[in-house]
Amino acid sequence: MISDEAGQYLVNIAKKTILHYLETGEKLELPDDYPEELDEKLGVFVTLNENNDLRGCIGYAEPIEPAIVATIEVAIAAAFNDPRFPKVTEDEFEKLDFEVTVLTKPEIIYVAHPDQYIDEIEIGRDGLIVQKGYSRGLLLPQVAVENALDEENFLEHTCMKAGISADSWMDESCDVYKFQGQIFK
Template identity: 80%
Template structure:
Protein backbone atom coordinates (compact mmCIF):
# COMPACT_ATOMS: atom_id res chain seq x y z
CA UNK A 1 0.00 0.00 0.00
CA UNK A 2 1.29 3.51 0.71
CA UNK A 3 3.65 4.97 3.32
CA UNK A 4 2.44 6.79 6.45
CA UNK A 5 3.98 9.98 5.07
CA UNK A 6 1.90 9.67 1.87
CA UNK A 7 -1.23 8.86 3.91
CA UNK A 8 -0.79 11.94 6.10
CA UNK A 9 -0.29 13.98 2.95
CA UNK A 10 -3.63 12.69 1.58
CA UNK A 11 -5.46 13.71 4.79
CA UNK A 12 -4.08 17.25 4.54
CA UNK A 13 -4.85 17.31 0.82
CA UNK A 14 -8.45 16.24 1.51
CA UNK A 15 -8.84 19.06 4.08
CA UNK A 16 -7.26 21.63 1.75
CA UNK A 17 -9.40 20.45 -1.18
CA UNK A 18 -12.65 20.83 0.74
CA UNK A 19 -11.74 24.21 2.22
CA UNK A 20 -10.58 25.55 -1.15
CA UNK A 21 -13.77 24.35 -2.83
CA UNK A 22 -16.02 25.82 -0.13
CA UNK A 23 -14.21 29.17 -0.39
CA UNK A 24 -13.88 29.41 -4.19
CA UNK A 25 -16.17 26.84 -5.80
CA UNK A 26 -13.13 25.53 -7.68
CA UNK A 27 -11.19 22.28 -7.56
CA UNK A 28 -7.73 22.46 -5.99
CA UNK A 29 -4.80 21.81 -8.33
CA UNK A 30 -2.69 18.82 -7.27
CA UNK A 31 0.43 20.97 -7.30
CA UNK A 32 3.97 19.68 -7.01
CA UNK A 33 6.14 18.24 -4.26
CA UNK A 34 3.79 15.45 -3.20
CA UNK A 35 5.04 11.90 -2.54
CA UNK A 36 5.59 10.31 -5.97
CA UNK A 37 3.88 7.06 -4.86
CA UNK A 38 0.58 8.98 -4.97
CA UNK A 39 0.73 8.97 -8.77
CA UNK A 40 -0.31 5.29 -8.60
CA UNK A 41 -3.95 4.58 -9.46
CA UNK A 42 -5.70 3.50 -6.26
CA UNK A 43 -9.22 3.32 -4.90
CA UNK A 44 -9.78 6.08 -2.33
CA UNK A 45 -12.62 7.03 0.02
CA UNK A 46 -12.94 10.17 2.11
CA UNK A 47 -15.14 10.02 5.20
CA UNK A 48 -16.26 13.14 7.05
CA UNK A 49 -17.42 12.94 10.66
CA UNK A 50 -18.86 15.73 12.80
CA UNK A 51 -18.97 15.08 16.54
CA UNK A 52 -18.51 11.34 15.89
CA UNK A 53 -21.46 11.23 13.46
CA UNK A 54 -21.12 10.51 9.75
CA UNK A 55 -21.33 13.74 7.74
CA UNK A 56 -20.32 12.43 4.30
CA UNK A 57 -18.51 9.57 2.62
CA UNK A 58 -17.74 9.21 -1.08
CA UNK A 59 -15.05 7.33 -2.93
CA UNK A 60 -13.77 5.39 -5.88
CA UNK A 61 -13.79 1.64 -5.21
CA UNK A 62 -11.74 0.93 -8.32
CA UNK A 63 -8.29 2.35 -9.12
CA UNK A 64 -9.43 4.68 -11.93
CA UNK A 65 -7.35 7.76 -11.04
CA UNK A 66 -4.09 8.48 -9.29
CA UNK A 67 -4.42 8.50 -5.50
CA UNK A 68 -3.77 12.22 -5.43
CA UNK A 69 -6.41 13.08 -8.06
CA UNK A 70 -8.91 10.63 -6.56
CA UNK A 71 -8.47 12.18 -3.10
CA UNK A 72 -9.15 15.70 -4.39
CA UNK A 73 -12.28 14.51 -6.24
CA UNK A 74 -13.80 12.42 -3.48
CA UNK A 75 -13.00 14.87 -0.68
CA UNK A 76 -15.03 17.54 -2.46
CA UNK A 77 -17.77 15.03 -3.32
CA UNK A 78 -18.01 13.84 0.32
CA UNK A 79 -18.50 17.46 1.40
CA UNK A 80 -20.99 18.61 -1.23
CA UNK A 81 -22.40 15.62 -3.18
CA UNK A 82 -23.27 12.90 -0.65
CA UNK A 83 -27.04 12.60 -1.23
CA UNK A 84 -27.62 11.55 2.38
CA UNK A 85 -26.57 14.95 3.78
CA UNK A 86 -26.84 18.67 3.05
CA UNK A 87 -23.67 20.28 1.71
CA UNK A 88 -20.96 21.03 4.25
CA UNK A 89 -20.72 24.75 4.99
CA UNK A 90 -17.58 26.78 5.59
CA UNK A 91 -18.90 27.55 9.10
CA UNK A 92 -18.85 23.86 10.08
CA UNK A 93 -15.59 22.98 8.30
CA UNK A 94 -13.45 23.24 11.47
CA UNK A 95 -15.76 20.77 13.26
CA UNK A 96 -15.06 17.99 10.77
CA UNK A 97 -12.79 15.00 11.32
CA UNK A 98 -11.49 13.47 8.10
CA UNK A 99 -10.54 9.93 7.28
CA UNK A 100 -8.90 8.86 4.03
CA UNK A 101 -9.09 5.16 3.22
CA UNK A 102 -6.83 3.86 0.45
CA UNK A 103 -8.11 0.60 -1.03
CA UNK A 104 -6.59 -2.48 -2.58
CA UNK A 105 -8.11 -3.61 -5.86
CA UNK A 106 -11.39 -5.48 -5.17
CA UNK A 107 -11.11 -9.26 -5.56
CA UNK A 108 -14.14 -11.43 -6.35
CA UNK A 109 -14.71 -14.15 -3.77
CA UNK A 110 -15.36 -17.40 -5.62
CA UNK A 111 -17.37 -19.92 -3.59
CA UNK A 112 -19.22 -23.14 -4.38
CA UNK A 113 -21.69 -22.49 -1.54
CA UNK A 114 -22.56 -19.23 0.30
CA UNK A 115 -21.42 -20.72 3.63
CA UNK A 116 -17.85 -20.46 2.32
CA UNK A 117 -17.99 -16.64 2.60
CA UNK A 118 -17.55 -17.12 6.36
CA UNK A 119 -14.11 -18.60 5.70
CA UNK A 120 -13.10 -15.97 3.14
CA UNK A 121 -14.07 -12.71 4.93
CA UNK A 122 -12.28 -11.33 7.97
CA UNK A 123 -13.97 -8.61 10.02
CA UNK A 124 -11.67 -5.63 10.56
CA UNK A 125 -9.48 -6.50 7.58
CA UNK A 126 -11.88 -6.78 4.65
CA UNK A 127 -14.34 -4.36 3.12
CA UNK A 128 -17.11 -5.67 0.90
CA UNK A 129 -18.71 -4.89 -2.43
CA UNK A 130 -21.85 -6.76 -3.40
CA UNK A 131 -23.24 -6.50 -6.91
CA UNK A 132 -26.42 -7.94 -8.37
CA UNK A 133 -27.32 -6.73 -11.83
CA UNK A 134 -26.97 -2.94 -11.81
CA UNK A 135 -27.24 -2.71 -8.02
CA UNK A 136 -23.98 -2.32 -6.14
CA UNK A 137 -23.18 -1.59 -2.50
CA UNK A 138 -19.88 -1.04 -0.72
CA UNK A 139 -18.97 -0.95 2.94
CA UNK A 140 -15.46 -0.08 4.10
CA UNK A 141 -13.62 -2.45 6.47
CA UNK A 142 -14.06 -0.13 9.46
CA UNK A 143 -17.88 -0.18 9.12
CA UNK A 144 -18.08 -3.78 10.37
CA UNK A 145 -15.81 -3.06 13.31
CA UNK A 146 -17.49 0.22 14.30
CA UNK A 147 -20.96 -1.39 14.18
CA UNK A 148 -19.89 -4.70 15.78
CA UNK A 149 -21.09 -6.68 12.77
CA UNK A 150 -20.39 -10.36 12.43
CA UNK A 151 -19.75 -11.67 8.90
CA UNK A 152 -23.40 -12.40 8.17
CA UNK A 153 -24.51 -8.94 9.33
CA UNK A 154 -21.74 -7.39 7.23
CA UNK A 155 -22.94 -9.25 4.14
CA UNK A 156 -26.56 -8.28 4.85
CA UNK A 157 -25.80 -4.59 5.38
CA UNK A 158 -23.72 -4.48 2.20
CA UNK A 159 -26.70 -5.93 0.32
CA UNK A 160 -29.00 -3.31 1.87
CA UNK A 161 -26.53 -0.59 0.85
CA UNK A 162 -26.91 -1.91 -2.71
CA UNK A 163 -30.68 -1.57 -2.40
CA UNK A 164 -31.28 -5.32 -2.65
CA UNK A 165 -32.73 -7.73 -0.08
CA UNK A 166 -30.46 -8.49 2.87
CA UNK A 167 -30.18 -12.18 1.98
CA UNK A 168 -29.16 -11.57 -1.65
CA UNK A 169 -25.56 -12.56 -0.85
CA UNK A 170 -26.79 -16.17 -0.79
CA UNK A 171 -28.04 -15.88 -4.40
CA UNK A 172 -25.57 -17.21 -6.99
CA UNK A 173 -26.44 -14.30 -9.32
CA UNK A 174 -24.89 -11.97 -6.73
CA UNK A 175 -21.16 -11.19 -6.89
CA UNK A 176 -19.27 -10.60 -3.65
CA UNK A 177 -15.90 -8.85 -3.65
CA UNK A 178 -13.51 -8.11 -0.82
CA UNK A 179 -10.79 -5.50 -0.50
CA UNK A 180 -8.57 -4.11 2.21
CA UNK A 181 -8.20 -0.52 3.26
CA UNK A 182 -5.44 1.54 4.76
CA UNK A 183 -6.98 4.23 7.01
CA UNK A 184 -5.41 7.61 7.66
CA UNK A 185 -6.87 10.25 9.99
Protein backbone atom coordinates in the same frame (compact mmCIF):
# COMPACT_ATOMS: atom_id res chain seq x y z
CA MET B 1 0.20 0.03 -0.25
CA ILE B 2 1.40 3.56 0.62
CA SER B 3 3.63 5.01 3.33
CA ASP B 4 2.24 6.68 6.46
CA GLU B 5 3.74 9.96 5.23
CA ALA B 6 1.84 9.70 1.92
CA GLY B 7 -1.35 8.77 3.78
CA GLN B 8 -1.11 11.81 6.03
CA TYR B 9 -0.44 13.93 2.95
CA LEU B 10 -3.75 12.68 1.49
CA VAL B 11 -5.63 13.61 4.69
CA ASN B 12 -4.15 17.12 4.51
CA ILE B 13 -5.00 17.41 0.80
CA ALA B 14 -8.60 16.35 1.51
CA LYS B 15 -8.87 19.14 4.11
CA LYS B 16 -7.22 21.73 1.84
CA THR B 17 -9.43 20.68 -1.07
CA ILE B 18 -12.67 21.13 0.88
CA LEU B 19 -11.56 24.44 2.41
CA HIS B 20 -10.44 25.73 -1.01
CA TYR B 21 -13.80 24.71 -2.51
CA LEU B 22 -15.70 26.42 0.32
CA GLU B 23 -13.71 29.65 -0.23
CA THR B 24 -13.60 29.72 -4.04
CA GLY B 25 -16.12 27.23 -5.42
CA GLU B 26 -13.27 25.72 -7.45
CA LYS B 27 -11.35 22.46 -7.39
CA LEU B 28 -7.87 22.59 -5.85
CA GLU B 29 -5.04 22.51 -8.40
CA LEU B 30 -2.80 19.47 -8.24
CA PRO B 31 0.08 20.44 -5.92
CA ASP B 32 3.68 20.20 -7.13
CA ASP B 33 5.14 18.76 -3.94
CA TYR B 34 3.13 15.57 -3.38
CA PRO B 35 4.88 12.23 -2.73
CA GLU B 36 5.65 10.46 -6.00
CA GLU B 37 4.03 7.23 -4.77
CA LEU B 38 0.63 8.98 -4.99
CA ASP B 39 0.88 8.81 -8.78
CA GLU B 40 -0.16 5.14 -8.46
CA LYS B 41 -3.77 4.45 -9.40
CA LEU B 42 -5.56 3.36 -6.22
CA GLY B 43 -9.10 3.19 -4.91
CA VAL B 44 -9.65 6.02 -2.42
CA PHE B 45 -12.50 7.02 -0.10
CA VAL B 46 -12.81 10.24 1.89
CA THR B 47 -14.95 10.05 5.01
CA LEU B 48 -16.10 13.09 6.96
CA ASN B 49 -17.34 12.79 10.53
CA GLU B 50 -18.81 15.43 12.81
CA ASN B 51 -19.06 14.60 16.53
CA ASN B 52 -18.38 10.94 15.68
CA ASP B 53 -21.36 10.88 13.28
CA LEU B 54 -20.98 10.25 9.57
CA ARG B 55 -21.19 13.52 7.62
CA GLY B 56 -20.17 12.34 4.17
CA CYS B 57 -18.37 9.46 2.50
CA ILE B 58 -17.64 9.07 -1.20
CA GLY B 59 -14.91 7.28 -3.06
CA TYR B 60 -13.63 5.19 -5.91
CA ALA B 61 -13.61 1.45 -5.24
CA GLU B 62 -11.53 0.77 -8.33
CA PRO B 63 -8.06 2.17 -9.08
CA ILE B 64 -9.16 4.48 -11.91
CA GLU B 65 -7.16 7.62 -11.01
CA PRO B 66 -3.82 8.36 -9.39
CA ALA B 67 -4.35 8.44 -5.60
CA ILE B 68 -3.63 12.18 -5.40
CA VAL B 69 -6.19 13.01 -8.12
CA ALA B 70 -8.78 10.60 -6.70
CA THR B 71 -8.45 12.14 -3.24
CA ILE B 72 -9.09 15.67 -4.51
CA GLU B 73 -12.12 14.53 -6.51
CA VAL B 74 -13.74 12.41 -3.80
CA ALA B 75 -13.07 14.97 -1.05
CA ILE B 76 -15.26 17.44 -2.95
CA ALA B 77 -17.86 14.74 -3.57
CA ALA B 78 -17.93 13.67 0.11
CA ALA B 79 -18.39 17.27 1.29
CA PHE B 80 -20.77 18.57 -1.35
CA ASN B 81 -22.33 15.70 -3.31
CA ASP B 82 -23.15 12.89 -0.86
CA PRO B 83 -26.92 12.57 -1.42
CA ARG B 84 -27.46 11.51 2.20
CA PHE B 85 -26.34 14.87 3.61
CA PRO B 86 -26.58 18.62 2.95
CA LYS B 87 -23.47 20.34 1.60
CA VAL B 88 -20.76 21.08 4.16
CA THR B 89 -20.75 24.73 5.24
CA GLU B 90 -17.87 26.99 6.27
CA ASP B 91 -19.30 27.12 9.81
CA GLU B 92 -18.99 23.37 10.30
CA PHE B 93 -15.64 22.86 8.54
CA GLU B 94 -13.61 23.17 11.78
CA LYS B 95 -15.83 20.55 13.46
CA LEU B 96 -15.08 17.88 10.85
CA ASP B 97 -12.80 14.90 11.30
CA PHE B 98 -11.16 13.74 8.08
CA GLU B 99 -10.40 10.15 7.13
CA VAL B 100 -8.87 8.82 3.92
CA THR B 101 -9.02 5.11 3.15
CA VAL B 102 -6.76 3.78 0.41
CA LEU B 103 -8.01 0.50 -1.06
CA THR B 104 -6.51 -2.57 -2.62
CA LYS B 105 -8.08 -3.71 -5.88
CA PRO B 106 -11.35 -5.57 -5.14
CA GLU B 107 -11.14 -9.33 -5.71
CA ILE B 108 -14.14 -11.53 -6.34
CA ILE B 109 -14.63 -14.23 -3.72
CA TYR B 110 -15.13 -17.62 -5.36
CA VAL B 111 -17.10 -20.17 -3.33
CA ALA B 112 -18.88 -23.44 -4.12
CA HIS B 113 -21.93 -22.32 -2.11
CA PRO B 114 -22.83 -18.80 -0.85
CA ASP B 115 -22.81 -19.83 2.82
CA GLN B 116 -19.02 -20.22 2.44
CA TYR B 117 -18.58 -16.44 2.06
CA ILE B 118 -18.61 -16.19 5.85
CA ASP B 119 -15.37 -18.22 6.04
CA GLU B 120 -13.67 -15.99 3.43
CA ILE B 121 -14.21 -12.66 5.22
CA GLU B 122 -12.07 -11.32 8.04
CA ILE B 123 -13.72 -8.60 10.10
CA GLY B 124 -11.37 -5.65 10.60
CA ARG B 125 -9.31 -6.52 7.53
CA ASP B 126 -11.77 -6.86 4.66
CA GLY B 127 -14.20 -4.43 3.11
CA LEU B 128 -17.02 -5.78 0.94
CA ILE B 129 -18.70 -5.08 -2.36
CA VAL B 130 -21.91 -6.91 -3.22
CA GLN B 131 -23.19 -6.74 -6.77
CA LYS B 132 -26.41 -8.15 -8.20
CA GLY B 133 -27.30 -6.98 -11.69
CA TYR B 134 -26.92 -3.21 -11.75
CA SER B 135 -27.14 -2.90 -7.96
CA ARG B 136 -23.85 -2.49 -6.14
CA GLY B 137 -23.05 -1.70 -2.51
CA LEU B 138 -19.73 -1.13 -0.78
CA LEU B 139 -18.81 -0.98 2.89
CA LEU B 140 -15.30 -0.11 4.04
CA PRO B 141 -13.47 -2.49 6.42
CA GLN B 142 -13.91 -0.15 9.39
CA VAL B 143 -17.72 -0.22 9.09
CA ALA B 144 -17.92 -3.79 10.41
CA VAL B 145 -15.70 -2.95 13.39
CA GLU B 146 -17.40 0.38 14.21
CA ASN B 147 -20.84 -1.27 14.15
CA ALA B 148 -19.83 -4.57 15.81
CA LEU B 149 -20.98 -6.60 12.79
CA ASP B 150 -20.14 -10.27 12.35
CA GLU B 151 -19.49 -11.68 8.87
CA GLU B 152 -23.15 -12.48 8.12
CA ASN B 153 -24.39 -9.07 9.28
CA PHE B 154 -21.61 -7.40 7.29
CA LEU B 155 -22.79 -9.21 4.15
CA GLU B 156 -26.41 -8.26 4.91
CA HIS B 157 -25.59 -4.57 5.46
CA THR B 158 -23.57 -4.47 2.24
CA CYS B 159 -26.58 -5.89 0.38
CA MET B 160 -28.84 -3.25 1.93
CA LYS B 161 -26.34 -0.55 0.89
CA ALA B 162 -26.77 -1.89 -2.67
CA GLY B 163 -30.54 -1.45 -2.32
CA ILE B 164 -31.24 -5.18 -2.49
CA SER B 165 -32.68 -7.52 0.13
CA ALA B 166 -30.38 -8.36 3.03
CA ASP B 167 -30.19 -12.03 2.12
CA SER B 168 -29.27 -11.42 -1.54
CA TRP B 169 -25.71 -12.57 -0.86
CA MET B 170 -27.13 -16.11 -0.65
CA ASP B 171 -28.37 -15.81 -4.26
CA GLU B 172 -25.91 -17.42 -6.68
CA SER B 173 -26.49 -14.57 -9.17
CA CYS B 174 -24.94 -12.18 -6.63
CA ASP B 175 -21.18 -11.48 -6.71
CA VAL B 176 -19.23 -10.70 -3.53
CA TYR B 177 -15.85 -8.97 -3.61
CA LYS B 178 -13.44 -8.17 -0.83
CA PHE B 179 -10.68 -5.61 -0.53
CA GLN B 180 -8.45 -4.20 2.18
CA GLY B 181 -7.92 -0.61 3.16
CA GLN B 182 -5.30 1.58 4.81
CA ILE B 183 -6.99 4.14 7.01
CA PHE B 184 -5.45 7.56 7.62
CA LYS B 185 -6.95 10.19 9.96
